[in-house]
Each structure stands twice: as C-alpha cells, then as structure tokens.
Amino acid sequence: MTILIIAEHDNGSLRKSTLNTVAAAQQIGGDIHVAVMGSGVADVAQQAAAVAGVSKVLTFDDAALAQATSEAIAAQILSVAAAYSHILAPATSMGKSTLPRVAARLDVAQVSDIVKVESADTFVRPIYAGSLLATVQSMDAVKVITVRTTGFDAAAATGGSATIEPQTVQAVAHSARFVSSEMAKSDRPELTAASIVVSGGRGLGSAENFHILETLADKLGAALGASRAAVDAGYVANDLQVGQTGKIVAPQLYIAVGISGAIQHQAGMKDSKVIVAINKNPDEPIFQIADYGIVGDLFEVVPQLTAAL
C-alpha cells in the first residue's frame, strides 16, 4: 500500500494542513509519498521530505503551476495515480476543489472530510452539518480522500529524510485561467491554526463594533472568526466564517460573542477544547455546548474582559 498526499503550501512553506493529512495517512498505514506542485518549490519539497513518516516527495515544478488551477493540480495527480492505493489531500479549498476531479477520472468515489480512520478502507465522516457521523467503507481499488484537519493532530515536521523526485509536468487543456487573488492580510494567527479564536456574530451590530473583538483577540493572541450572519451583514470578510460551510476550527479556547449557536455554526467549532459564550439571551443554543457562559450585554462584558486580561 502506498499513499499519495497532495501538499498544501504557498510556494515557500508547507502548510500545517499537510501535516494533519500525513497524520491521517499514518493511521491508514503504508508508504507515504507527498506531491508538491507549484513554481520554485525546492524549499517546500525539502520541508516535505523532513516530515516524519514521509518516504518520497514528488515535485511538479513549473512556472505554469505558480497559481495552479484545480484542473492543473488534478492533471499532475492523475499522471502518477496508478502507483497509489490512497490519494489524500486536506479538506481545504484546494483539496475540495481538486480531489473530486481525480476521483471522477479514476471512476472511484471520493470520501470527503474524514475525521477518523477505522481501517485502510473504512472512515468516519460528519454528515448533516456534523449532527451525525457516518462510517463508510470504500469499495474502490483506489481511495480518494479529503481530510478534515481538525480531526488529526499534526505529524512531526521533522525527523523524516525522504528522497525527492522531480516529475514531468503535464500540460492541461480546457482549464480555467488564474486572473488574480485578493488575500486577506492579518497580523493575527490564522483562523484554522490558532489556539484561541474569538468569534463574533450578528449581536455585534456593525463593522465598527467588531473592533471591540479585535482588541480582545489581540490581547489573547487569538484569531478572529465570525458567524455567517456577521459575514453576510458585512461586518467582516467572508474568509472569517466559521461553520458547516465556512472554516472548521478546533482551538484550545473558542469565545463566541453575540452568536446564537445555530447548528450550522456549531458544525465549525464544537470540537474546540473549551467554549465560552457571551450572549444576552440565556436560552440560546450556544449555552448548551459552552463550558463557561456569561449572560449579559456583550458591549459591557467584552470591554471588561479585555481590561481584566
């Protein structure tokens, strides 16, 4: 059994989601190879080769892959797919957009967003916004899987000494073309990797009011998150949305401020170690999952909390 992992990186460094995916692969068992695609990825390849448990790194290095589209990534994977029993990627935008293409071309099912490995062909995945867990068995020869990163502790970034093998880069026809990207810049930790997340909901009332959460987040060294309602109302950018259809987070501490705790929001944060809810309505569902709750006006509680830290 040999497993191929599609690395997530920014052409300079390997993202932690890749390490979570390696951890899932270790539970499946077998040889682990990592594919690194991009432009000028020698450093990323070195980092991937150092990850504990990885035995080979395949590099697809080409200027055309600098901003690789899903079509291009899938084409590279398909060029080597025959050698693998499992193909894994983190369930990030990249993994979610790319792997179903690979699965379809191989005529196999994709097992999306696994949170647990039962055996080499059996996996657990959340359904219905995480309100249920399904254990599914793949009957396909090749298992194509995306991995929910919060389901697996990261593999060690060092300790491995994999060989690096450059591959022939495949050209793609009928592909979308990259035009531009507008990445949110923030000095705060990244939402999915932060150990503390401070999230705000519609209760904040406006984009200006959201600043009181920023002050709290900065004091705690926390990432900022939001409910869908807060994002839809334009208080913050949509890459901060936590939930079924936003980001899945599982920090040590999640502070939900002015968030009701709808099932779709819970889907993205209920695996946090400790949950704090600040809400003026004691009947909101958020209090049913919070370890500590404060019933009160957030405009009083949050400044007090910030001041007391």
Next chain:
Amino acid sequence: MKILVAVKRVVDYNVKVRVNADQTDVDIASAKMSMNPFDEIAVEEAVRLKEAGIATEIVVVSAGVAQCQETLRSAMALGADRAILIETTELLQPLAVAKLLAAVVKNEQPGLVILGKQAIDDDANQTGQMVSALTDLPQATFASKVVIADGKATVTREVDGGLETLNMDLPAILTTDLRLNEPRYATLPNIMKAKKKPLDVTTPEALGVDVTPHLKTLKVTEPPVRSAGIIVPDVATLIEKLRNEAKVI
C-alpha cells in the same frame, strides 16, 4: 445561452435529523424536505442571468425519487423554464449524480452549468468538480461573483485566505457559495405558472449511466454530545476559571 442548473431534494436545514433504530441510516421518513440551499442560489443566479438578457433558457435537473418533481417545480416557480427528472429509487452518490449530469450536459449542450457547492445532507462537496472532470469543461467552485461577457466567464471564488478570480471559456461549470446572491421567494402566480411548465422524466438506464454505489455506509451514529457547562456570574470568575480550571489562557 442555455443554462443548466442541478437541484437536490434534501432534508430542510431547520430539521434536526436522527439516526434510525438500527443505526444504519438517517431517519428522514417524515422529515420536511426542501431544495438544497446552495441550489436555490444556483437557480437564482441563472434567473438573474436570464433577466439580464444573457441567458435565454434555464433547464433545471434533479436526480432521485419521484418526489424530486416538487423540487423541480419550485425551481420553475423561481424562474426556470423547464425541468428534467432522472428518476430512480437507487441511493445516488455524488459520482453517480455527476455521471448523470454529464450525460444531460452532452444532450442539452448548455453554455453554463451551475450547481450548489455542497448538499447539506451528505456535505460531500464533490458533484460540480466531478461533472467538470467528466465533461472536460473548466470549473470554478465556491463562486461569489459571476460576470459573463464575450463567451467567457469571470468568476470570483471564496478560497481559504480570501478571494480568487478565474477566467474561463464557456461552456463552464460553476458551483455556488453562500454570498453569490440572495435567492428570491416564489410568488403564488409563479407557483401556478410552474405547474404548467414542461417536466421530462428520464432514467439512469435511458442515459446509459451505472449508478451503483461505490461507498457502503456501515453505521450512522450521533457524535458525543457536549454537555452544557456553567454560567459564571462575572468576568472575574470567567478569567479565574479559564486560568486555573481550564488552563487555556
């Protein structure tokens, strides 16, 4: 330009689903069913493109049991012109649906195909990407803005760190994200009109597609429930608890 929109009949997002007695499946026998919310956004986008004079015809397609006709009728009440039901009682997994849709794309030759980014029942997030791979048409997943001009689509997508813009030749495959638009409500006259719009029924066999599942569901369970903790009286107590009890700050 013809637009094809895929719609799925799912348990309404407000329903709290339960596991059946022998833990083999979800008990949805009496649950309220609705159109998958992301598909409502897909229909809305198509209707707006038609209102803008870019699209000439909207064809909605659904695969599944006979009751999916209701979902197709509601899509027509929102503005779709005609519907296709691929009727089957087989449990359809995303790969099977993608193959069925690819077959419909081949027959209908639309200029654009719009799907929801995920269905809120299986949360699989695969079908659009698979249709794109099977039809060899370019894809843009998680679309939050779509501009069609000169035979090309320029699509802004919601990605992990922000937004990304792609450009592609038509025909193309799009999947919708939440913020692409705000779906309208169907009016009563439009619901009445939708009853008379054409709805063709076909089958996987007629389309030459094998829909045999590739995944076996062994078990469905409730995740461990998080129990409610305590309500603390004030900020000082909260900080004390976070420091000394939970040890997270």
